[in-house]
Amino acid sequence: MENSFGITGFIFNDDIQWENVGDGVRRKIMAYDKDLMLTAVEFKKGAIGYVHKHPHKQVTYIVKGAFEVTIENQKKIQKAGDVFFIPSNVEHGVVSLEEDSLLIDVFNPYREDFIKK
Template sequence: MNTLVKDSDLDWEDLGGGIKRKIMAHDPNMMIVKVAFEKGGVGAVHKHPHTQASFVHSGTFEITIGDEMKVLKGGDVYFIPSDILHGAVCLEDGVLVDVFNPLREDFLPK
């Protein structure tokens, strides 16, 4: 477990479609992930058992959670309860910082 993390020490993982991510830090109870989007990048609608809190670091995103949609910009946040459908569309290049509880084991290298 890394307790002091320098962004420059971590490599991006290209997810395709104008999206890349860095797993910044994690333990069994929590994970923080930085996700960079190019304009037009789509975080497809999905759900997972993890609770998620996200900080819009920069850019502009159309965020959908359940039946609600809002356009959020740098400085805004959103919260996703467990097993709720959600997705994102990037309207202006930007970065999201996602926190998951518990960690997303499916994000870890195999």
């Protein structure tokens, strides 16, 4: 349920619309409050989550598919069931290696830049 700040309580996937974030990547903001945010991010084959950094801590669980994951200057191939953790202000990015790959990202604190004003 949406409340005065965020999406909390019982949340149903079918009630949340995908947001196109460009070039074969789309995202659903599943739940959040000021301290925590969970998003689902879907990538088409070859789609890129460009190398970037932010002040938020991030934990990512790979639900489906495989990715080339870059953390700082190190690259590894990770697949469904694997996890990566990004401390604050560390450069990172991904490239989807399979069609319809899916990640779950958790951020602390929430990503203000993801919330439409």
